[in-house]
Amino acid sequence: MTDxxxxxxxxxxDHEWVTVHGDLATVGITKFAAEALGDVVFVELPDVGKAxxxxxxxxxxxxxxxxxxxxxxxxxEIAEVNDALTDAPETVNEAxxxxxxxxxMKVANADELSALMDRAAYDDxxxxxxx
Amino acid sequence: MAEADNxxxxxxxxxxxxxxxxxxxxxxxxxxxxxxxxxxxxxEHLWTRAHAGLFDVAHMGPASFRFKPGMGPDTPDExxxxxxxxxxxxxxxxxxxxxxxxxxYTVLLTDxxxxxxxxxxxxxxxxPRQGDLYLVVNAGVxxxxxxxxxxxxxxxVELERYDHGATLMALQGPEAEAVLEGILPGVAxxxxxxxxxxxxxxxxxxxxxxxxxxEDGYEILVWNDHxxxxxxxxxxxxxxxxxxxxxxxxxxxxxGLCLYGHDLDxxxxxxxxxxxxxxxxxxxERADFPGAxxxxxxxxxxxxxxxxxxxxxxxxxxxxxxxxxAGGEQVGIVTSGGFGPxxxxxxxxxxxxxxxxxxxxxxxxxxxxxxRPAEIAPLxxxxxxxxx
Numbered sequence: 001m002t003d004x005x006x007x008x009x010x011x012x013x014d015h016e017w018v019t020v021h022g023d024l025a026t027v028g029i030t031k032f033a034a035e036a037l038g039d040v041v042f043v044e045l046p047d048v049g050k051a052x053x054x055x056x057x058x059x060x061x062x063x064x065x066x067x068x069x070x071x072x073x074x075x076x077e078i079a080e081v082n083d084a085l086t087d088a089p090e091t092v093n094e095a096x097x098x099x100x101x102x103x104x105m106k107v108a109n110a111d112e113l114s115a116l117m118d119r120a121a122y123d124d125x126x127x128x129x130x131x
Numbered sequence: 132m133a134e135a136d137n138x139x140x141x142x143x144x145x146x147x148x149x150x151x152x153x154x155x156x157x158x159x160x161x162x163x164x165x166x167x168x169x170x171x172x173x174x175e176h177l178w179t180r181a182h183a184g185l186f187d188v189a190h191m192g193p194a195s196f197r198f199k200p201g202m203g204p205d206t207p208d209e210x211x212x213x214x215x216x217x218x219x220x221x222x223x224x225x226x227x228x229x230x231x232x233x234x235x236y237t238v239l240l241t242d243x244x245x246x247x248x249x250x251x252x253x254x255x256x257x258x259p260r261q262g263d264l265y266l267v268v269n270a271g272v273x274x275x276x277x278x279x280x281x282x283x284x285x286x287x288v289e290l291e292r293y294d295h296g297a298t299l300m301a302l303q304g305p306e307a308e309a310v311l312e313g314i315l316p317g318v319a320x321x322x323x324x325x326x327x328x329x330x331x332x333x334x335x336x337x338x339x340x341x342x343x344x345x346e347d348g349y350e351i352l353v354w355n356d357h358x359x360x361x362x363x364x365x366x367x368x369x370x371x372x373x374x375x376x377x378x379x380x381x382x383x384x385x386x387g388l389c390l391y392g393h394d395l396d397x398x399x400x401x402x403x404x405x406x407x408x409x410x411x412x413x414x415x416e417r418a419d420f421p422g423a424x425x426x427x428x429x430x431x432x433x434x435x436x437x438x439x440x441x442x443x444x445x446x447x448x449x450x451x452x453x454x455x456x457a458g459g460e461q462v463g464i465v466t467s468g469g470f471g472p473x474x475x476x477x478x479x480x481x482x483x484x485x486x487x488x489x490x491x492x493x494x495x496x497x498x499x500x501x502x503r504p505a506e507i508a509p510l511x512x513x514x515x516x517x518x519x
Binding site for chain 1: 166167171173380447448
């Protein structure tokens with residue numbers, strides 16, 4: 001189970017979030033991204049076991065209006081996907097940074113995390129994008 | 132009026148109102164337009180199907196052609212007949228038969244008989260205006276449309292454009308009639324495709340019982356200095372919410388209505404587009420429109436491809452440009468696709484080889500490199516709710 005009490009720790013400029021527990025990283029899209037997308041109607045998740053490099057296309061999220069790519073924030077193998085999104089894609093809007101998580105990855109290189117933003121830096125980044 | 136690029140977008144008279152209503156604005160056809168408001172595309176779509184939605188469609192091109200002062204025949208009947216005759220040289224519908232106060236959906240043809248635009252044409256209801264030819268063309272091609280039509284109308288005819296001085300808005304949905312009747316008494320008696328002037332606050336507004344959502348409703352042309360007040364008057368009614376272009380697109384897609392530049396363009400003729408009904412019998416017999424030989428041959432023997440509805444059988448939407456396969460080969464392409472909030476499933480339109488166009492025919496959609504099952508579906512996806 002995902003620890004829903006733990007808030008995301010790392011953020012990307014593409015609006016993914018990452019929470020690390022041990023050697024697993026849970027990945028989703030941020031509240032900012034979910035609000036910008038609008039009503040999510042479909043999420044395409046990768047196959048478990050797929051190896052991703054940081055920046056690779058990892059998933060696709062579709063709103064009523066458009067399809068958007070979700071990128072791997074770090075390198076690693078897909079360990080688990082959130083199958084609940086198949087039948088309830090709206091969870092991405094309802095709880096983007098908790099139950100609306102996309103995948104869990106085996107962290108290949110923990111050093112990559114240091115390249116990501118923390119919450120304060122991400123909030124500043126969103127504010128600059130919105131203005 | 133110069134065409135705007137994305138750095139120099141035009142704004143409609145309702146721009147300030149959109150801001151106050153929390154709209155997300157996007158560039159569209161040279162204008163800065165609301166794509167959605169705070170509740171989002173899905174809620175706006177469902178609201179319109181259940182209540183009444185207000186749309187800013189002031190980017191479109193309403194206009195009238197009329198004879199210049201002192202020119203043309205004497206009576207309104209003769210003037211309209213002559214304008215209709217000239218328009219019919221590039222439009223394959225019977226326009227001259229339109230009664231005062233009636234509109235008709237049709238297409239503007241290229242010299243080859245393909246579709247340069249889809250549009251509404253009408254004959255005004257009252258007085259000397261009965262001698263005018265009214266039309267509403269699409270935003271993205273209005274300059275080209277007006278140029279093509281002006282060329283066949285000739286030197287003795289002038290074009291009055293309303294797209295810069297007036298605001299076209301649409302009120303759509305099952306509660307539109309009750310709402311608008313309270314503001315413009317008499318509109319409830321109008322039938323689908325009627326249009327007529329009504330007085331409001333000492334001015335005239337032009338009302339048509341038409342729209343592009345599949346729902347009953349109206350389009351209202353209001354002079355710019357009264358446009359915000361008129362929209363605010365509508366929004367005072369709790370049954371009315373503002374609706375953006377996002378929901379306008381999903382509503383018209385569910386209704387099986389074509390979007391120019393996507394489902395229709397200069398590579399398609401009216402027959403393959405499933406619009407043969409816009410060419411009335413009298414025009415088929417006269418065969419006097421551009422590309423008549425090609426179009427009538429397609430009508431007689433069937434076109435190579437047909438516009439169809441498509442239902443993806445899985446949850447992944449198929450967007451515009453998605454290739455359609457059958458038996459291992461490409462047999463068509465999706466021209467509009469997304470998620471239908473009322474259908475609660477993905478829906479699409481596109482063109483397929485005519486032998487595969489029957490509803491229920493299985494096809495595959497190539498979405499992100501993966502073949503996904505789909506079937507040809509009847510259009511519309513949601514029944515029309517027009518008041519005929």
